[in-house]
Amino acid sequence: GENVEQHPSTLSVQEGDSAVIKCTYSDSASNYFPWYKQELGKRPQLIIDIRSNVGEKKDQRIAVTLNKTAKHFSLHITETQPEDSAVYFCAPRGYIFGTGTRLKVLA
Amino acid sequence: GAVVSQHPSRVICKSGTSVKIECRSLDFQATTMFWYRQFPKKSLMLMATSNEGSKATYEQGVEKDKFLINHASLTLSTLTVTSAHPEDSSFYICSALEGAVFNQPQHFGDGTRLSIL
Numbered sequence: 001g002e003n004v005e006q007h008p009s010t011l012s013v014q015e016g017d018s019a020v021i022k023c024t025y026s027d028s029a030s031n032y033f034p035w036y037k038q039e040l041g042k043r044p045q046l047i048i049d050i051r052s053n054v055g056e057k058k059d060q061r062i063a064v065t066l067n068k069t070a071k072h073f074s075l076h077i078t079e080t081q082p083e084d085s086a087v088y089f090c091a092p093r094g095y096i097f098g099t100g101t102r103l104k105v106l107a
Numbered sequence: 108g109a110v111v112s113q114h115p116s117r118v119i120c121k122s123g124t125s126v127k128i129e130c131r132s133l134d135f136q137a138t139t140m141f142w143y144r145q146f147p148k149k150s151l152m153l154m155a156t157s158n159e160g161s162k163a164t165y166e167q168g169v170e171k172d173k174f175l176i177n178h179a180s181l182t183l184s185t186l187t188v189t190s191a192h193p194e195d196s197s198f199y200i201c202s203a204l205e206g207a208v209f210n211q212p213q214h215f216g217d218g219t220r221l222s223i224l
Contacts, residue, residue, distance in 0.1 A: 031210055032209075032210030032211065034212060041198075041218075041220075042217070042218075043200060043215040043216065043217050043218055044151070044200075044215055045215075046212050046213075049212060051210075089150060089151065091213075093209060093210060094204075094209055094210055094211060094212070094213060095141050095153060095156075095202070095209065095213060096153060097143075097150045097151040097152075097153070098150065099150050100149070100150045102148075
């Protein structure tokens with residue numbers, strides 16, 4: 001089955017700094033690459049996604065980059081804010097979730 | 108936007124009880140729904156893929172007779188935890204796709220926190 005790993009598993013940054021989370025996957029058939037944010041006890045929320053025909057996508061402070069050849073894609077958050085603190089999951093193909101990254105933004 | 112309603116949000120019951128969780132797509136038709144289980148501080152683990160009008164596809168290691176899934180209409184899928192025991196306590200969450208194409212955003216329910224005493 002699909003093997004999806006995220007690095008790092010935890011990440012602490014100072015408010016205003018950037019955060020980068022990497023997702024590696026094994027299934028070369030994947031062509032849809034979303035990132036979800038989950039706050040404690042709540043549903044995952046889609047924050048950005050990208051399809052395999054695009055290498056990068058940006059939405060305000062959030063961006064996703066894709067390297068399909070190397071089978072990884074990354075989430076970039078700039079100018080981090082305390083409300084960005086949450087657990088972030090990648091989900092190549094859309095429904096198999098990565099191991100998760102706990103982001104803590106320190107005020 | 109697409110809304111998925113999951114009910115109940117919390118269940119506390121005695122060991123041996125069967126518990127049914129409902130997942131409804133309110134404003135779209137969902138040929139495919141997914142059921143996940145999430146332990147504290149862990150990722151969402153896919154339990155099964157529910158397809159309208161056919162048998163669910165279970166992931167390896169998930170007991171079909173323990174976790175019964177029914178997807179009888181295009182707007183409703185149910186997960187029944189049969190004869191629940193304390194080890195079944197977890198956060199269960201469903202999601203739905205608009206249409207049959209997998210590679211698209213999922214719409215999640217709010218989840219059900221199941222506690223078996």
